[in-house]
Amino acid sequence: MAATTEPTVSAQDVAASADATKKKTKKAFADNIKYAGIESVMPVKLKTSNAKGRFIAAAKDIPAGTIVSIEKASASVVRNQSFSNICHHCFKPAKLKQMTRPRVDAQGNQIPNQVEKFNVPTHSCAKCKMAAYCSEACQKEHAAEHDIQCPALAQVNSLATANKVMPENLRAVLALIGRRAAEKAANRDSAPDFASSISSVKPTPFGCVLDMNPNRHFTDREKLKDAENALKDLIALVPEHARVTLSEAVELYCIFYSNQHNISVNNQQVLALFPVTSLYFNHSCIPNCVYVGEVDGVICVRTMTDVPADTELTISYVEICQPREQRRRDLLLTRHFWCKCRRCSTLLSKSVDRFMDGIQCTECQNGVMIFEETKEVQDINELMTDVAALDQEIQGKFAQCESCPAQIEVTKLVDVLKAAITDYGAAHQTLQTGDFNRGRLMLEKFIKDYESTHILNPYNAYLVNTYTTLMNVCTQMQDLDRAIRYNSVVVQRMEGIEGAVPTNYPRLVEYHFTLGDMCLKQAKKKASNRTPLGRNTTRKYLSEAKSSLEKAYEGRKVVFGENSPSTQAAKRLFEESKREYNAYTKSLEKKKKKPAAPAPAAPAAQPTSPAAAAPAPAAAQSQEETSASA
Numbered sequence: 001m002a003a004t005t006e007p008t009v010s011a012q013d014v015a016a017s018a019d020a021t022k023k024k025t026k027k028a029f030a031d032n033i034k035y036a037g038i039e040s041v042m043p044v045k046l047k048t049s050n051a052k053g054r055f056i057a058a059a060k061d062i063p064a065g066t067i068v069s070i071e072k073a074s075a076s077v078v079r080n081q082s083f084s085n086i087c088h089h090c091f092k093p094a095k096l097k098q099m100t101r102p103r104v105d106a107q108g109n110q111i112p113n114q115v116e117k118f119n120v121p122t123h124s125c126a127k128c129k130m131a132a133y134c135s136e137a138c139q140k141e142h143a144a145e146h147d148i149q150c151p152a153l154a155q156v157n158s159l160a161t162a163n164k165v166m167p168e169n170l171r172a173v174l175a176l177i178g179r180r181a182a183e184k185a186a187n188r189d190s191a192p193d194f195a196s197s198i199s200s201v202k203p204t205p206f207g208c209v210l211d212m213n214p215n216r217h218f219t220d221r222e223k224l225k226d227a228e229n230a231l232k233d234l235i236a237l238v239p240e241h242a243r244v245t246l247s248e249a250v251e252l253y254c255i256f257y258s259n260q261h262n263i264s265v266n267n268q269q270v271l272a273l274f275p276v277t278s279l280y281f282n283h284s285c286i287p288n289c290v291y292v293g294e295v296d297g298v299i300c301v302r303t304m305t306d307v308p309a310d311t312e313l314t315i316s317y318v319e320i321c322q323p324r325e326q327r328r329r330d331l332l333l334t335r336h337f338w339c340k341c342r343r344c345s346t347l348l349s350k351s352v353d354r355f356m357d358g359i360q361c362t363e364c365q366n367g368v369m370i371f372e373e374t375k376e377v378q379d380i381n382e383l384m385t386d387v388a389a390l391d392q393e394i395q396g397k398f399a400q401c402e403s404c405p406a407q408i409e410v411t412k413l414v415d416v417l418k419a420a421i422t423d424y425g426a427a428h429q430t431l432q433t434g435d436f437n438r439g440r441l442m443l444e445k446f447i448k449d450y451e452s453t454h455i456l457n458p459y460n461a462y463l464v465n466t467y468t469t470l471m472n473v474c475t476q477m478q479d480l481d482r483a484i485r486y487n488s489v490v491v492q493r494m495e496g497i498e499g500a501v502p503t504n505y506p507r508l509v510e511y512h513f514t515l516g517d518m519c520l521k522q523a524k525k526k527a528s529n530r531t532p533l534g535r536n537t538t539r540k541y542l543s544e545a546k547s548s549l550e551k552a553y554e555g556r557k558v559v560f561g562e563n564s565p566s567t568q569a570a571k572r573l574f575e576e577s578k579r580e581y582n583a584y585t586k587s588l589e590k591k592k593k594k595p596a597a598p599a600p601a602a603p604a605a606q607p608t609s610p611a612a613a614a615p616a617p618a619a620a621q622s623q624e625e626t627s628a629s630a
C-alpha cells in the first residue's frame, strides 16, 4: 500500500476528484485486464465507458437464474448481535456450552450462594476470548488472519465506545489487516482467481480492495476524526510486522464503510467487502441481477430475468419499491451518487415511476398528475439546501393530468403529498410504540382517506407500503384472514404495472411465499367446516396456496438456485398444497357423486330443517369468498 501522508479531508480533495476522472478511466481499462479471468468462467464480459466507469455485460443471451459471478469476501465481520453465536470463519452456527458464574447485584457485588447460567462457544480463541468458531478445523484455518487481529480485538469495544465509532467498522479494518498479512505470508498474487463453483472460490485478494473508491471526501469530517483517534490506538496493538500506517488504516476504514455489503448467512447478518462485485456491478432501479449470501462469506450474483447478449448486468443498491426521489435520496446518502439508471433517466411522464409517486387527477379521477423535475443533485448538502429552494421554485407552476386537460398548481400537489407522508409517518410511529391495534386502525384509515377517495393512485408507493405494513401487523396479531387479504393486494400491486418490479424480485417472491403459506394454514384450519360456505373458503384458500407457492418455488429457484434450503422448503410446501388441493377437491366430488339416500315413502317423509337447507346469508358468503382473493 502506497499511502504515506496523514489523512486530511479538505476542499482540495473535492477539487482534485474532477482532475482524477481521466486517470480513473485509464485505471479502469487497466483493471479490466486484471479482472479478465472472470470472462473464462462466467458468461460475461468486462467493459468500461466514460459515463459508467467499469461495468459488466452479458457475453451471450443469459436465461434467468444463471450465476454470473461468485465471489468470496476479501474481509467479513460478524455483526455485533451474532458475535458469539456464529463461526467467525465460515459463519455457520457455533456450538455453545452452558457455564455458570456467581450472580452480581446492580453495584457489581457478588450475591452469596447465587449463580447464573450463560452460554459460551465450545470453540473460541483462548487468548482474546472474542473469536468464536464452529469447529477446531475452522479455528485452525482462520489462525493466520486471526493471530494478527487477536491482541487488538479484545480492545475494540472499549475503543469504539470511547471514540463513538461502530465496533464493526474497527473490526473490519482489523480483518483487512489480517487478510493482508496472511496473503503476504503465503506469497499470494494480487490478481483474483475466479472459480465457477462456490466450494472452490478463494477470497478476493487484498490488492483488489485497494482498487475500490474510499469516497473519503463524502465521510463526515467529525466522524472521520473520531475514527482516526480510535484507529491510532487500534493499530498500535497489531503485531509490528503486520502493522499499517494510520493513513492506510483510515483508507481501509473508508473503503469498507462506503463499499460494504450486508449479507444474510444462515439468517445471521454479516458485513463483507466484495471488490469484484463492487467494481463491476453498477446500480439500476430496474435491475436484472440479484446477489445472495451463501455459506463461507461467498455471494453469488444471479440473473433475475432473461438477459439478452451485450446488456449491462446490474444489481440494486437500494429498495426499488419507493418513489424515484426517495431512491435517489437514499443512493446519494449511502452511496454518494445521483442515480442515472435507465428508469431514473426516463421522463417521469413516460416512466412507471409516475404511478409510484402518483396523485390522482381531481377532475377525471383516472390519470395521474405529473410535475416533471429534472434537476440533478450532486451531493447531499445540495439536496438539503434544495428542500428550501424547491418551495420557491414550484411557485406558480402547474402539474398536468396525463389523461385529461386538467391542471393543478404544483404547490397544491406538494401539499397533498406532504399530508399523506405526515399521516403515513404518524401511523408507523404508533406501531413503533407497540400499539398494534391503534396503528392498524390508523393504517386502515390512511387507505380510506387516500385510496377510497381517489387522492392517491392505487400504485402509489405509500399506499402499497401501507398494505405491506398492514399485512405484517395482521400476521403478528394472528389475524390471518386479513393478513391474506392485504398480502394479496401487495402482490397484485407489485405485479400490476409492467416495468416497476422485475420478475423474480426477491421481495415479491417472498410475498408469494408468505401468501401461499398463510392460505395453506388457514385452509387446513377451515377444512373441518363442511358447510357450503366453509367448503368454498377452504377450496379458495387451497387454490390460492397452490398458485402462490408455485410462484414462490419458481422465484426462489431463480434467486437462490434449485438446491438452496429455502428453495427446497418452498418446493415441499408447494407439493403439500397440491396434495391438499387434490385430496380436498376429490373429497368434494365424492360427496357430490354419493347416491342420494333412498327416498322414504312420501307420506312418512320428515321435513328437513329449514335452517340446514337454507343457503348461507349472502353477506357472510361474499365476505368469506373474497377473503382469499381480495
Ligand SMILES: C[S@@+](CC[C@H](N)C(=O)[O-])C[C@H]1O[C@@H](n2cnc3c(N)ncnc32)[C@H](O)[C@@H]1O
Residues within 6 Å of the ligand: 028, 052, 053, 054, 055, 213, 278, 279, 280, 281, 282, 283, 284, 335, 336, 337, 338, 339, 340, 341
Ligand atoms: C460500486 S461502484 C461501481 C463501479 C464503477 N462503475 C466504477 O468503475 O468505479 C459505484 C459507482 O458507480 C457509479 N454508478 C453505479 N451505478 C450508477 C447509477 N445507476 N447511476 C450513476 N452512477 C452509478 C457511481 O459513480 C458510483 O459511485
